[in-house]
Amino acid sequence: MPPNGRNGLPVYQRIQNTIRDRIEGGELKPGDAVASERELARLHRVSLMTARHALAGLEREGIVERRRGAGTFVAPPRIHFNKLMSYTEQMASRGLTACSKVISTRTVDHEEEMAARLNLPAGSKMIKIERVRHTSDEPFALETCYLPADNFDGLLRAPLGRSSLFAALEREYNVQLTYADEEVDATAADGRVAQLLHMPRGFPVLRIRQVIYASNAKPVIYVVGFYRAERHSLFIRRFR
Amino acid sequence: MPPNGRNGLPVYQRIQNTIRDRIEGGELKPGDAVASERELARLHRVSLMTARHALAGLEREGIVERRRGAGTFVAPPRIHFNKLMSYTEQMASRGLTACSKVISTRTVDHEEEMAARLNLPAGSKMIKIERVRHTSDEPFALETCYLPADNFDGLLRAPLGRSSLFAALEREYNVQLTYADEEVDATAADGRVAQLLHMPRGFPVLRIRQVIYASNAKPVIYVVGFYRAERHSLFIRRFR
């Protein structure tokens, strides 16, 4: 038998995908039993070790729980702690649709603080995108992000209103985002923020400044976000 | 061959232990090559899949990095972000001395929200400790923490003004704190907070609600903290 299927995917990953699809499609719900190792091996005409490898991978991802002597079961939906996720992905993980309005997109070259955050020389050209995030009608966040203009030529022509910036970077520019450092504090809404978020000036807002790094440890995006306090909170898990 | 060695440990775990020991003992340093799968299989007189299983486990733990075609190498020491640290420990890690004033210590039994956060039945007795944290003269945080009264009899007699609550729990009560879930948002200072933190009422403050869990995954402490925004910010690292 050929080691890989028709497409280039290893067999164990194709098995994983069939299971993932059935969970995401709602066919399998948390607590439901997944096909056993032996069953998968029979169904996919594959060795036991390969079926096992597939399930072990899904368990490591937290999608599935394995109990010796009992079976393999769909894991309860876990809260994603300390995961770097785009707004689009966050919404999707809560079963909601992302909704945002692009306020402005342009290139700038004299915002020194932002250049410094991206580790660029002073005066560097940067792409600047301002977006208001909302759910249904109510706006709840203003996010301004900066990217080095040199590396992302043509990004401004992408349909940012619709699709995710993360997705565009990872797909179109082949950039692998790996981690982000965030600084969180509270501040009072200034005139512009108050107006865009439909709240009185001086109201408390959560401010999150985020530097997102690519796999080569180079900073790729700097984001400043202001969040309406009563509509947004941040969840973190810390370990001892 | 017997599936397990003399002791009850699976072979692959014993292989892992020999490698862990050599790393912890300083014999292998970050970047050094670890024995290859085939080498381990030969040395331990074990099948390739078993040697492989051992290395895969170490990789999942982050102890080792595997590069196809190159080999398996000791991973660089991971920096610990998002660490659960007491106020005392945080200050110490910045070379400062912790300074706090106990405002009140008492037992309460009708704060239902707090009982719920600690997963206690309604009406349960809890120890409640209020402390103001400060640097030099300026107060910058009000922290109120709750603990189940049953488990921590006599805690109120400990010298909390001086030593760490964490230290007391870990030493006196043999509780191993393992992780905490935090919820962060922004809010306006109410009268009491404003007075204690020497700031105008209505000013934005960072609010952090924290549930700290022991090693048995039982909640042990619930802390609500209000932090002066201009003197405190939170740093988080998120991973993709």
Added chain:
DNA sequence: AAGTGGTCTAGACCACGGC
């Protein structure tokens, strides 16, 4: 070309869970 990790086979026995 030699060595490495990645995938895969076709079996085996064990420890454990639920019926």
Added chain:
DNA sequence: CCGTGGTCTAGACCACTTC
């Protein structure tokens, strides 16, 4: 008891990195 996951064997070929 039967089915489950956990461990393990003794091989195989492939893709990749290093030299």
